[in-house]
Amino acid sequence: MRDFTKAIGLAANGIGTGSFVYLRRIFEYLVNEASKEAIKNGDVDAQQFTTSKMDNKLKMLENYLPDVLKDNKPLYGVLSKGIHELPEEECLKYFSVVREIIELILDEREFTRQREEKKKQARNNLSKIAGELKG
Secondary structure, X not given: OHHHHHHHHHHHOOOHHHHHHHHHHHHHHHHHHHHHHHHHOOOOOHHHHHHOOXXXXXXXXXXXXXXXXXXXXXXXXXXXXXXHOOOHHHHHHHHHHHHHHHHHHHHHHHHXXXXXXXXXXXXXXXXXXXXXXHO
């Protein structure tokens, strides 16, 4: 959340390239978090993942990434181009769209986290009830 806030603040102060740096950090963080789970589950080889380019990483993690991220695969390319090639004005021009997609990815991730927490709580509560009814 801190990186997201920094990106918004930089863009508000006319610093487009810097805002893209923070948005890309968020993107990379989300991909790395998904990779940890995929590697832990044995679905992705850690060495292969580390040496792959982002396009291949996204393919490897297809079952672990939020739909919004999968549906917007050009996002990383836009962020990288903004950091390495685009002038400040163009980064600022594209910032709101890129920010919105990052926000949707974060929203979907939070929704999934909350849903899993509710499922866990419901299982625990049902288990408790079943235990009480047995006794």
